[in-house]
Amino acid sequence: MSIIYSPEEGLITLRTKNTVYQMKADEIGTLLHTWYGEDTGEEDLSYAIHRMNRGFSGNPHEKGMTDRSYSFDQLPLETATFGAGDYRTAAIMVRHEDGSRALRLRFSGCRICPGKYTLPDLPASVEDKDDKAETLIVTMEDPEGGVKAELFYGVFPEKDVITRALRLTNTGRGEKRILKAAPLSLDFITGEYDLISFNGKWAKERVPERQALRCGVQSFGSVRGASSHHHNPSAILCEPSATEDKGKCWGISFVYSGEFLFEAERDMIGQTRLVLGIHPDDFEWVLQPGESFTSPEVLLTYSSEGFSGISRQFHDFIRKNIVRGYWRDRPRPILINNWEATYFYFTGEKLIEIASTAKDLGIEMLVMDDGWFGDRNSDYNALGDWEPNEEKLGMTLHELGARLEDLGMRFGIWFEPETISEDSDLFRAHPDWAIAVPGRAPDLSRSELLLDMSRRDVQDYIIEKMSAVIEEGRASYVKWDFNRSMCDKFTHALPAGRQGEMAHRFVLGTYRVLESLLTRFPELLIEGCSGGGGRFDCGMLYYTPQIWCSDNTDPVERLTIQYGTSFIYPVNTMGAHVSASPNHQTGRTTPMETRSAVAMSGTFGYELDPNRLSEEEKEEIRRGIRVFSELRELIHGGDYYRLTRPDDTGCTVFEEAAKDGKKALVTAVYDHVRANPAPVYVCLHGLKEEKNYRLRLIPGHVQKGRNNPADEAYREGQTIRGSSLMKRGIYIPQYTKEYQSWQILIEEEE
Ligand code: DGJ
Secondary structure (H helix, E strand, O other), X not given: XXXXXXXXXXXXXXXXXXXXXXXXXXXXXXXXXXXXXEOOOOOOHHHHOOOOOOOOOOOOHHHHOOOOOOOOOOOOEOOOEOOOOOOOOOOEEEEOOOOOOOOOOEEEEEEEEEOOOOOOOOOOOOOOOOOOOEEEEEXXXXXXXXXXXXEEEEEEHHHOEEEEEEEEEEOOOOOEEEEEEOOEEEEEOOOOOEEEEEEEEOOEEEEEEEEEOOEEEEEEEEOOOOOOOOEEEEEEEEOOOOOOOOEOEEEEEEEOOOOEEEEEEEOOOOOEEEEEEEOHHHOOEEEOOOOEEEOOEEXXXXXXXXXXXXXXXXXXXHHHHHOOOOOOOOOOOOEEEOHHHHOOOOOHHHHHHHHHHHHHHOOOEEEEOOOOEOXXXXXXXXXXXXXXXXXXXXXXXHHHHHHHHHHOOEEEEEEOOOEEEOOOHHHHHOHHHEOOOOOOOOOOEOOEEEEOOOOHHHHHHHHHHHHHHHHHHOOOEEEEOOOOOOOOOOOOOOOHHHHHHHHHHHHHHHHHHHHHHHHHOOOOEEEEOEOOEOOOOHHHHOOOOEEEOOOOOXXXXXXHHHHHHOOOOOHHHEEOEEEOOXXXXXXXXXXXXXXXXXXXXXXXXXXXXXXXXXXXXXXXXHHHHHHHHHHHHHHHHOEEEEOOOOOOOOEEEEEEEOOOXXXXXXXXXXXXXXXXXXXXXXXXXXXXOOOEEEEEEOOOOOOOOOOOHHHHHHHHOEEEEHHHHHXXXXXXOOOOOOOOEEEEEEEEOO
């Protein structure tokens, strides 16, 4: 049993393999948060909560006359509400029918249910076999205010993950407006902390930034309609001494793809509160009496083994409990995408040419990117006109799909479903389907507008159009793109007083379309994309098992992007392709084997015209595909370790270790070259101390040029004990040219 409730004490303890999460309802119904961290057993930890009269911290009426030390302003609370004595960051804000906003929730009971809760119309983690997940639903009420809050907890004991969601119900007589509904409200009464967030921009997503929390509120979020390139809806809180391998860390990730706000507040006595939920700036949800609103879910994990521990726990969880369906455990096809090969300038024959050479190299699927529909030959028009341009293709979609099938290639196709061009038949027919404020010219971005996904007729149009195309081309893959941020929010489907629901309803509409397509085509593989990785979050991963990590395909730049992404998300969710050299974004020239090595630590695909390659480059592609096919299970299913930080040593090194400790792959890429450099040493992880391992550079990966004779040892196949590999470490072979990479396979000796 992972949820233990003691009604006499009001104590609720959630236990996972290595962690405890605890809350306690006190004598006046306040639900105190007593602990989230390492396993402390089932003891009531409320003894550690210190109280004193600090002045200007009010006291609840029940306590006020006799006890001035009891204040919501200081107590660690399981959920924080606005306006009734807690002056710190609130997780829940409601405007009542009389205009007041004070809310005070008191514990009124709880239920424990087997299995994991689901959330209506929202993505939420699902229980896997052997998870023995349990659900706790805590009910809290504000009888004077007429609001009920239900706090949902999913406990995954073996995975050390706890999930939270929130449902608010109007139990009063008048209309309520929810102004903020954050499922995460997490208080820490002691400790100094650093916060790691993942920030960036287009073509440079999810760069980790670490900062010490100072007094006051530190926040990041998105008001762009999507989770965004700029801030990922995830974070790690850690003690200041935490490193990759050591130290207490809390991982947080939002299962949501829309606007979000993460707030961390350090208060007057050094306590810390974390709040994460839908961004309140453009959110106001109306509840009539009896109606409820359910928030998206947030994932929590704790590890005392540094960031690496958080990453491994999240990777396991996302791979099995967020990603679901047909492709969860299946090897994903190695694809070739024509975007960087042709951009908008292609015909059906050109694609067949690419596909037949690709097939010969070992590639399994051709993805036709933007430009196949309407009269779209640039990014100025035709979004929404999802009819194949047979004149441009020189064939029907059916014929294209059939010819690819004859070649033995799968067929994938690009869409940008949530958008509309002003210059499109769809816009001419339904101008009100585009998001714009009446009477105000909307802001264009990439010359496009967004469709009002909050409307059911719009959602149904997209479902029908996409289904027809998928059926006609017998497509088994869809690249789902989204190339702008949202603004000028307005929907014709709601009255003036409910426009604050639009941004969230947009996300719900997108989720509905995704779910409908997966119901209709259960074997369809959808790859998420938003101008690269602008919507890389667990909400999307619930529908799209992989997401294009970035439009930046330069392997050296990708080292940083994939490094940052790996803190939360597993390698098999990161769309990564080998592209042409010089690279189209940076102009950098890199060896083909380095491009392969980097893309291999992702979903692995290609984005170039293979007919323009030399025989030597083609041979290198064949080699890369052979290596990946042989090691796919290890790379996509193993434990991931970041061994260096990009830019620190001039060499980025990471490792994928098999769960059984029998094998590991170390990949190292030199991102700087210097004369007479210091050697790069790394300690490995995930091996068995007492076993011997054979080290070898992956056959064929030994590169032409002047190898350092000392590096020959790798080629001879050295044998080293697991304990030495993990404690003493290994050196990375020296480079003989710029951007050289090495892949070292480490295998247990029989
Ligand atoms: C942005 C995507 O990230 C690219 O890969 C490509 O699909 C273009 N859109 C097409 O317009």
